[in-house]
Amino acid sequence: MGTDARSRLTVLHVTPEMTPVSKVGGLADVAGSLPGALRRLGVDARVMAPSWPGVAERLRDHGAREISGPGRICVTLGARRVCSDIRVVDLAGTPLCLLEDAELFSNPSIYPEKLDPLSAMPFAFLSLAAVEYSLSNEWKPQILHLHDWPTSLAPAALKWHRVYGVSHEGPRTVLTIHNIAHQGILPLSALDEWGLGPEAFSLDGVEFYGSANLLKGGITASDAVVTVSPNYAREILSPEFGEGLEGVLEYRKSKITGILNGIDTESWDPWKDKAIPSNFRTGDMKGKKVCRAALISECGWEGFSGPVIVSVGRLVRQKGLELVLHALDEIMSMGARLVLIGTGERELEERFSREAIRRPEGLHFRRAFDENFARLAYAGGDIFIMPSLFEPCGLSQMIAMRYGTVPVARSVGGLVDTVSDADAGPRGTGFLFEDFTPEALMSALKRALTHFSEPRSWSQLRRRCMEKDFSWDHSARSYMALYSSLAEQ
Secondary structure (H helix, E strand, C coil): CCCCHHHHCEEEEECCCECCCECCCHHHHHHHHHHHHHHHCCCEEEEEEECCCCHHHHHHHCCCEEEEEEEEEEEEECCEEEEEEEEEEEECCEEEEEEECCCCCCCCCCCCCCCCCCCCHHHHHHHHHHHHHHHHCCCCCCEEEEECHHHCHHHHHHHHECCHHHCCCCCEEEEEECCCCCCCEEECHHHHHCCECHHHCCCCCCEECCEEEHHHHHHHHCCEEEECCHHHHHHCCCCCCCCCCHHHHHHCHHHEEECCCCCCCCCCCCCCCCCCCCCCECCECHHHHHHHHHHHHHCCCCCCCCCEEEEECCECHHHCHHHHHHHHHHHHHCCCEEEEECCECHHHHHHHHHHHHHCCCCEEEECCCCHHHHHHHHHHCCEEEECCCCCCCCCHHHHHHHCCCEEEEECCHHHHHHCCECCCCCCCCEEEECCCCHHHHHHHHHHHHHHHCCHHHHHHHHHHHHHCCCCCHHHHHHHHHHHHHHHHC
């Protein structure tokens, strides 16, 4: 490609969600940050995403500027042509191609409660619209970067679709697996309705135990597969973490790599954060004490001087919070207090609600995602707990470390790549545990509290956390290298 290859790299990210205009999980944060980081390196990175309810209003709130549109894009879905308006806006310096159809993209929650051919139609359209756009638009991406199962039909279509699969001029494809637990499983008949040819209905295609597995098809058909941390790339080759796809992944492991996610270090910056009561940084930590006092006051614990443990995230089995429930009595007995913020599975929400009512002196549960309160928890907490059953990458532990809140985390996935144990070496940044048990969690917490009781040790540990570089710069360079290698093939 020559010495100026990076200036000529063109990449279209295709995603069902994108911060700050649509968000369910961490995928949105990646889609909202990575393209901008790539553009700063000279890559012409753009994004395609649906305009779900509320997106237009949030675009205005964030000062998006019209580039072109509205136009029209039509895709071949089996025997039908399905069309949507499309317009392009500049969102914080990144071109965003928005698919606008009030009927097709009508779900404010983005993902359906039950997946079937009808509820999957928005994602089938998104995938094929990306292919159509790549093949027919004046701007042609060299790389089509797909995110998770909702866009996995795109590489499959470039290989097996009755219309799009005949092209030899199509882009190279990269599929990022953000969470292998979500695979997009449908009846095989859906694929025929969407125009995939008979070659797709095989063990080497989309078929998986008599059903269509969109993620499996994407893994099989894409030119490269990326997971969101190096350790997770290794883990998913095993039955414990592979969610049934470990055999498929093992067979194709030569094209799998792990690239650690970053965080938006401009947004998550304790020195600049306007949502917290006092700013701070390494070398000037007075603001951390102010934030801690504000958090304690907000929880109704005036005068408390012991350790404040915080947790921010979804209340789902994956996050391992049932371990915390089992350990609550012991946590309280050690003189610690717990602040928990999040929503998710109803059973977990209700159990934590009952515990918070039963022991308000030790547990404060905020059953909602309140970003300002979450920022206060990150800034005012002493210890951040993340006892995940599995964790492809995790962003919360990185944010907590940026705010000088020391993580206690299970030794899985991206947590291994971002947290090093303080008792294992002089550069440690937190405390890790192996077994998925309340006892293992408490053992790590007790080690953390021992360090907390020694102000000098804790101050040094906190500083090491804050000095870790979790910006997107390194990750973006890794992606750029991957794109370049594919474009040269």
